Amino acid sequence: MRERHASREARRAREFETFVAGAAGRLLHAATLLTAEAPDANPRARRLLALSLAHTYASWDRLHGEDPYDRARQHLATRFARAAWHRYGVPGRARLRSAGPLGPLAPQERLILVLRLYEGVAEEQTAALLGLPVERVRAICDRATAALLHPPPSPARPVTAEAKAATP
């Protein structure tokens, strides 16, 4: 019993290590885009990814053929959505200093942009994951793409106003 347990644990650790070696780069890039941090100073993205990977590791034996990358990505997205929701109303921490290519965007716009375009998740799956209508996901994605390609001349004020208007 104990031997079987140990062997299963060793096998799980081995498989998980292979998975992390393959997927961590892309997932960390996605997390860094989500948190809008600089690529070389991304403590929030690292923490987000470590927690998602830990959950993936904990549910490794119950995946039943499901893609672990998909699981980790889902966890990353939902955890970020929840954290952004909680962070939004706090006055002192409402708007952290943001860097990176998606810095001027609102958290929800970043999330949808990363899921839809960077990760290539289908519109319907994104909508189901975030609990939004498909049309809304499409509208937010279009607006975020426009804001990313053509940043407004003074980035501070209009984006803040738009982010407030965009978040219901």
Add this chain to the structure above:
Amino acid sequence: MRDERPEHPRDDVRDDRSGDRHGGRRGDRHPGVAGREVRVNRPRREAAARRIMEQSPPRVPPDLCAEAVRRGGRMLRRRTAARRLMWLLLAAAAVAFAVWALTVQPWVEPPSETTPPVTGWEGW
């Protein structure tokens, strides 16, 4: 309204930077102009956004896997412990109930406390 004009192939050639200067950010609220532009240029815009997002990937810290395994292992151990504790509590509750039921025997009709037992009426 936005479907009146058929999509012309020349729309794709047009630089979307010039077209979106007035219709992109502010005009997205307006479904007429921006909707058509977004639909026409969608693949190109998405490709451009992807290119912007894919530059400068961060370096993966070397202890990420070990950290995840440590946290995940702790999570698993906690879950196992919680499950064990739950079963233990359930078993204890079952044993306690059995002992109580056997000692109290609530299914036996309790002796009456108000009416005294009637005796000696058979002879009437």
